[in-house]
Amino acid sequence: MTPRPIVSSAALATALSAPPAGTTSILTTLFDLVALTKPRLAFFSVLTAATAYGSAAVGLGWIHASAMLVGTTCAAAGALSLNQWWERDLDRLMRRTRSRPLPRAALSHRVALAWSLALGVSGVALLAVWTTHLAALLAAATIVLYGFVYTPLKRRTRWATEIGAIAGALPPLLGGAAAGAIASPTAWVLFAVLFFWQMPHFYAIGWMHRDDYRAARFPLLPAIDESGRRTALWSFGYCLSLLAVSTVPWAIGLAGPVYGTGALGSGGAMLWCATRFVASAKHDRDAAARRLFLASIAGLPVLLFALLLDRIV
Incomplete structure (x- = not known):
């Protein structure tokens, strides 16, 4: 009598094709960390910075341009992540935002804060070392103005939107400054x-x-x-x-x-x-x-x- 298999071939194939549980967890965490950065808004910030940089930069080379792009991306992502960290409790009250990583407890608020600060500091440092100090200063100003001024003011005044828009409009000046052409x-x-x-x-x-x-x-x-x-x-x-x-x-x-x-x-x-x-x-x-x-x-x-x-x- 032929013994029956303990596990069916279909179940075995499914088990072999599925990624390890740890891999799935890591990927999910990475997706949640990226979601904290509000990628669409960050994209527009980087795009305007790159346009201003490309219009002014002459002969600076691809390493310089790459540093500007990565530094600006990190700074913008850090500011936007900081915004989500700050508003995590309020986001739970809104249907539009309650599915974000922090309101649904997919990430701890400590991890989110560390991620935000690491991105912001990395972006400012990269710009300071590889482009210009003025570009780094503008990146830092963007993070402070958006993360520490605009965000808390949203609970206090209707003019917070204008203040946030000033912070959001700084990337083109950052791009010009990185190219040495702030004017x-x-x-x-x-x-x-x-x-x-x-x-x-x-x-x-x-x-x-x-x-x-x-x-x-x-x-x-x-x-x-x-x-x-x-x-x-x-x-x-x-x-x-x-x-x-x-x-x-x-x-x-x-x-x-x-x-x-x-x-x-x-x-x-x-x-x-x-x-x-x-x-x-x-x-x-x-x-x-x-x-x-x-x-x-x-x-x-x-x-x-x-x-x-x-x-x-």
Whole structure:
């Protein structure tokens, strides 16, 4: 009589193909640590810094450029992780954020703080050693302003969004400073562009998730604006300013028609969406805010790509 196998062939194949439990745990932890850095926002910060750097850096070499990219990435990631560490208890109150690593206890708050500080210090040190001290100073200022000023002020004043936008707009200046060209017109224009871009972007998010912000008692404009009209009007004003600032390089001859087309197209699309946001009735403002949010997500990469393409053409 042939003995029956203790384990079926299908079960054995599954066991052999599955990764070890320890490997799965490590990968999950790594994904959670990356999630702390808000990769999408960090990407935009690094992209604007790289654009300003690329417009000003001449003959500095790939090692210098790599140090700028890695240092800026670490500094931005550290600031954004610090924000999540600080707001871990408040994130539990909001549907939009309660699935983040800290609210669902996937990471300890001590690990998150250590990770945030390690990223921030590493980024500043890398920039100081391999690029310029001014770039390192701007990276440190970004971390302090975003992590230690903007974040606690979100519970105190509706103007915290503007303060956070200043911190978020520093990467282009960092990129210019890393290239030794802090006075570069491109860096300063991108600083203004990024500031004005962030405001309607975050106001649109704030209006779509206003109930969450109210639950966490954040007195930000979308949370205290019952009808949404003030939020829409401020968004319109910032979009109009964005369109004006972004077309300056083309208007004064610092950039060509490729950039001008990109600036008019991306800025015009956001302004049109902001106009619809203002004109919408209260019950239609969620859809209008979502259109503005999507236009902002697409608009900034289009503008930066047009700037780089303009330099190549």
